[in-house]
Amino acid sequence: MEQPPDPGFAPGLTARVELTVSDTDTALAVGSGDVPVLGTPRVLALAEAATVAATATRLLPGMTTVGLRVELDHTMPTPVGRTVVAQAWLTEVTGRRLHFDVSVTDGSTMVAQGRVERALVDRHRFVERASRTP
Template identity: 70%
Template sequence: MQEQPDAAFPSGLTARVELTVTDSDTAQALGSGDVPVLGTPRVLALAEAATVAATAVRMPSGMTTVGTRVELDHRAATVVGRTVAARATLVGVDGRRLRFEVTVTDGDETVAEGRVDRVLVDRQRFVARASGTA
């Protein structure tokens, strides 16, 4: 019998990750714009990293989560050299589905906020299916 995700991941789990913005994190470098500020794809990657970190300690052996849905409002520009922090909070568990609220800040300013949904999967089976060997 598979471990119940609800027990492994109680609502309220949180994690925080930081990034000091470099030239390679900018919209120019990522191809998402032509300005030298933190690019939206990097903001999203940071938010997702926080969701992964929130579940890491309680992750059942052989399992992982994969992102399935994102809603993100990128509200403010962040220049190279600034440090941003992403915080993810698990706000809902429905079977294997995990819903997080995420906030990215630069000091006291909210840079981005939204939701990220992830699904708990068997790592080996997922990779086998993705590579066509299952």
């Protein structure tokens, strides 16, 4: 039987994470382009890290979340040395699915925004099932 979500997951949970952009975070370094600015894969990873942080203290033992869907608009470049902040807000809980609005800012400038959907899963069963996948 599928375990219901933890009742602690309700719209309004939020978290933020910061990153000071280094040479290893650039589009050039991560292979998503040839310019020395914050690469979109790192923007996405930062946004997802904020969603993980928002759920971390509410997870039941043995549970985790996994990413299901991402919608992200990366609209402004960020040079090396700048600090960006990713913020995630839990906006909807549908069964095991958690829907977040996310934003990444550089000071008052919006760098990226979008939505991330994660699912609550039993960590052991998930890893076991993944290892059987061909």
